[in-house]
Amino acid sequence: MSIKKQTLKSKPVCKVTFRIPKEMAPEANEATVVGDFNNWKEEVTPMQKLKSGDFTVTMELSQNQSFQFRYLVNKSVWINDEEADGYIPNAFGEENSVVNTL
Template sequence: MSLKKRYLRSKPVCKVTFSLPRGAAEGAQCVSLVGDFNDWNPEATPMRKLKSGEYHATIDLAQGRSYQYRYLVDTCRWENDWSADTYVWSMFGNCENSVVTT
């Protein structure tokens, strides 16, 4: 998994590309990027499957903030991002969420 950040000079936005590797999504039919930035809505940010089997999504995030997120595989299995900037306990207390800081 990897996070790629590209800061724009023209506005206070960071384009962040989220990636879930093939091994973490083995046999998946769909993967969604879910987090603070889309109100944890599993339908808001579907990820695109590449020929390599990885899933990618690029979104614009405001600079100078931190966002919690996770990957939702086949609407039933949660995955964290191994390359997240940090991790925090979810408000539900049973798992950690990945965090990206722009």
């Protein structure tokens, strides 16, 4: 998995690209990124499936903030990003990934 960040000079946002490689979710037919930035609504931020089998989406997030998130694969499997900026325990006894736009 990977997270790419690009700070924009024209406005106070950071373009963040989230990516799930095919190897991390080989059986995936669909994936979404769910987190603080979309009020944990599972249907709001679908990821695009590439020809390679990877999933990706780019979002504009506010600068100088930390956001918790997870990936939801096939509407049933939650996975974290191995390259997240950090991890925070959640209420379900698991961890959420963290991305910082600092």
